[in-house]
Amino acid sequence: MGSVRAEFLKLKRSLSWAVVVLLPLMAVITGAANTVVSGGRLEDGWHTLWLRVVIFYGLFPLAIGVAALASLVWRVEHHGGNWNALMGRHVSSLHVVIGKVAVLAVLAAAMQTVLVVGVVVVGKLVFALPGVLPAPYFLVSVVIVLACLPVAALQSGLSMLMRSFAAPVAVALLGAIGGVVLLMTRLEVLAVVVPYGLLGRATQLGTGMFVDSGTVTTGAVAAVVVAALSLTAVVVAGTAAILDRLDIR
Amino acid sequence: MVGHGGPVAEMITTHDLGKTYGGRAVVEGLDLRVPKGCVYGFLGPNGSGKSTTMKMLLSLVRPTTGEIRIMGRPMRRSTRRELLGHIGSLIESPPAYGHLTGRENMRLVQRLLELNDDQVVRAVHTVRLHDHLDKRVRDYSLGMKQRLGIAMALAREPRLLILDEPTNGLDPAGIDEIRRLLKQLADGGITVMVSSHLLDEIDRTATVLGILGNGRMLFQGTRDQLLARSTPDVLIDTPEPQRAAALTAQWHPTRVDGEAVRLSGLDHKGTAGVVSRLVRDGIDIYGVRRDAQSLEDVFMDLTGGRGL
Ligand SMILES: Nc1ncnc2c1ncn2[C@@H]1O[C@H](COP(=O)(O)OP(=O)(O)OP(=O)(O)O)[C@@H](O)[C@H]1O
Ligand SMILES: [Mg+2]
Numbered sequence: 001m002g003s004v005r006a007e008f009l010k011l012k013r014s015l016s017w018a019v020v021v022l023l024p025l026m027a028v029i030t031g032a033a034n035t036v037v038s039g040g041r042l043e044d045g046w047h048t049l050w051l052r053v054v055i056f057y058g059l060f061p062l063a064i065g066v067a068a069l070a071s072l073v074w075r076v077e078h079h080g081g082n083w084n085a086l087m088g089r090h091v092s093s094l095h096v097v098i099g100k101v102a103v104l105a106v107l108a109a110a111m112q113t114v115l116v117v118g119v120v121v122v123g124k125l126v127f128a129l130p131g132v133l134p135a136p137y138f139l140v141s142v143v144i145v146l147a148c149l150p151v152a153a154l155q156s157g158l159s160m161l162m163r164s165f166a167a168p169v170a171v172a173l174l175g176a177i178g179g180v181v182l183l184m185t186r187l188e189v190l191a192v193v194v195p196y197g198l199l200g201r202a203t204q205l206g207t208g209m210f211v212d213s214g215t216v217t218t219g220a221v222a223a224v225v226v227a228a229l230s231l232t233a234v235v236v237a238g239t240a241a242i243l244d245r246l247d248i249r
Numbered sequence: 250m251v252g253h254g255g256p257v258a259e260m261i262t263t264h265d266l267g268k269t270y271g272g273r274a275v276v277e278g279l280d281l282r283v284p285k286g287c288v289y290g291f292l293g294p295n296g297s298g299k300s301t302t303m304k305m306l307l308s309l310v311r312p313t314t315g316e317i318r319i320m321g322r323p324m325r326r327s328t329r330r331e332l333l334g335h336i337g338s339l340i341e342s343p344p345a346y347g348h349l350t351g352r353e354n355m356r357l358v359q360r361l362l363e364l365n366d367d368q369v370v371r372a373v374h375t376v377r378l379h380d381h382l383d384k385r386v387r388d389y390s391l392g393m394k395q396r397l398g399i400a401m402a403l404a405r406e407p408r409l410l411i412l413d414e415p416t417n418g419l420d421p422a423g424i425d426e427i428r429r430l431l432k433q434l435a436d437g438g439i440t441v442m443v444s445s446h447l448l449d450e451i452d453r454t455a456t457v458l459g460i461l462g463n464g465r466m467l468f469q470g471t472r473d474q475l476l477a478r479s480t481p482d483v484l485i486d487t488p489e490p491q492r493a494a495a496l497t498a499q500w501h502p503t504r505v506d507g508e509a510v511r512l513s514g515l516d517h518k519g520t521a522g523v524v525s526r527l528v529r530d531g532i533d534i535y536g537v538r539r540d541a542q543s544l545e546d547v548f549m550d551l552t553g554g555r556g557l
Contacts, residue, residue, distance in 0.1 A: 085344030090334040
């Protein structure tokens with residue numbers, strides 16, 4: 001698909017890469033620093049380290065990071081005559097929307113990769129943990145990337161409609177707070193159909209926090225994956241339908 | 250007119266095209282006729298609705314009323330994609346991504362529209378940008394941005410090119426270059442619709458003119474038709490211009506112009522009447538003549554002086 005390949009060209013020299021590297025590193029460093037300050041003990045080895053890094057990361061920073069990335073990939077379109085050029089070609093609205101979400105998916109995957117590598121490096125070098133990160137967390141990482149998709153699609157839609165960089169990010173912050181509230185009140189079914197709640201839920205897989213059981217179960221993974229894929233499809237289709245009716249200013 | 254089953258002579262036709270924003274009609278009752286292979290000069294003062302019209306032609310903006318046909322086919326949101334494949338456009342300000350170089354921007358268009366290398370190279374050469382491709386677009390001059398925008402529009406080898414004020418911000422040499430480029434494209438069989446608020450800029454290139462004022466079509470036709478439409482002022486040379494003017498001002502718009510009296514909107518019969526009246530009042534007349542009128546005057550007349 002030409003429109004997706006074209007989107008990736010726009011990432012060259014983009015500020016997005018700074019977000020992709022700095023945000024997860026910040027989470028890793030914060031998690032590690034907390035541990036060192038509180039005596040440097042990881043009671044349960046890799047599991048404790050993962051928990052300290054990923055729980056907070058999944059509550060706010062991740063959603064905000066995805067929102068910032070969505071604002072960044074749309075920002076270039078709001079300049080000069082780019083909107084007119086984008087829609088003045090024979091590329092369909094659906095392809096325009098999919099192109100952006102595809103780019104965001106790759107950026108989210110890169111962000112998760114930085115997080116995992118960061119956790120492994122800190123675990124080995126700072127805490128001298130035995131072995132490597134247990135396998136389930138690699139699976140959880142894939143699920144987290146999938147759970148980023150509905151948020152990415154929703155934020156992409158908001159950034160498409162709003163020229164502002166900050167406003168969609170503020171929406172993500174409110175969404176993340178709402179997601180936390182849903183998870184704290186143990187309304188799992190509701191949390192999973194709200195993109196921000198789903199993202200929080202995915203990062204808690206296997207941690208035993210909030211609604212999680214503490215082990216990575218097939219049922220929990222399947223629920224998150226199915227919800228992520230269906231939500232993404234719905235949001236993408238909705239955004240494309242809106243774009244198709246939109247007057248370009 | 251559309252012949253029965255024959256080829257369509259018009260590239261673009263619209264019927265009663267209109268757009269309303271917040272209860273205000275910014276374009277109204279537009280019947281455009283852009284013949285195939287012409288350079289159509291779309292003129293109008295700032296805010297007259299040129300960009301809005303062009304956006305409707307590209308289906309970037311949905312019309313409130315009326316319909317559009319391009320190459321004989323209806324242009325709507327549902328049909329826009331197949332038609333846009335034949336149209337190159339540059340609306341309002343030039344596109345392009347400032348953080349990328351000219352070459353990267355062209356590659357982007359190439360990927361998006363699945364073009365071959367030759368098409369891209371030719372487009373870049375046509376606008377003579379080949380020496381500036383490795384600079385970031387944010388460091389381009391406005392003229393270079395405009396030319397890159399045109400190259401991006403040309404690369405797909407369109408049959409119709411819609412350019413909104415492509416000479417905006419260019420120096421005289423740049424304007425001249427665009428003018429020659431449009432002529433060259435039209436000679437190659439491409440229909441070009443180009444807008445401007447400066448008649449002077451497209452006067453010599455355009456074969457058909459459309460003049461817009463307050464969202465309405467004030468005139469559409471050739472240059473000669475436009476000139477023929479208006480009546481030039483009558484100048485009466487007399488040693489007593491003040492006394493003569495005081496007299497004629499009772500019936501016609503009059504102005505003293507040096508040693509002459511200038512009367513507007515006078516036909517032949519009116520002229521004869523004025524002359525015989527002045528003679529009867531004992532005013533000497535040395536000569537009566539029609540003023541030479543430029544296209545610019547006509548344009549000013551039409552747009553109520555807001556034009557240029
Ligand atoms: N999206 C919009 N919402 C509200 N009003 C609009 C919108 N777009 C254009 N207008 C109004 O419509 C009118 C025509 O605007 P348009 O941009 O089409 O004029 P133009 O002839 O291209 O002017 P210029 O020579 O300055 O480019 C203006 O009064 C403008 O304020
Ligand atoms: Mg305009």
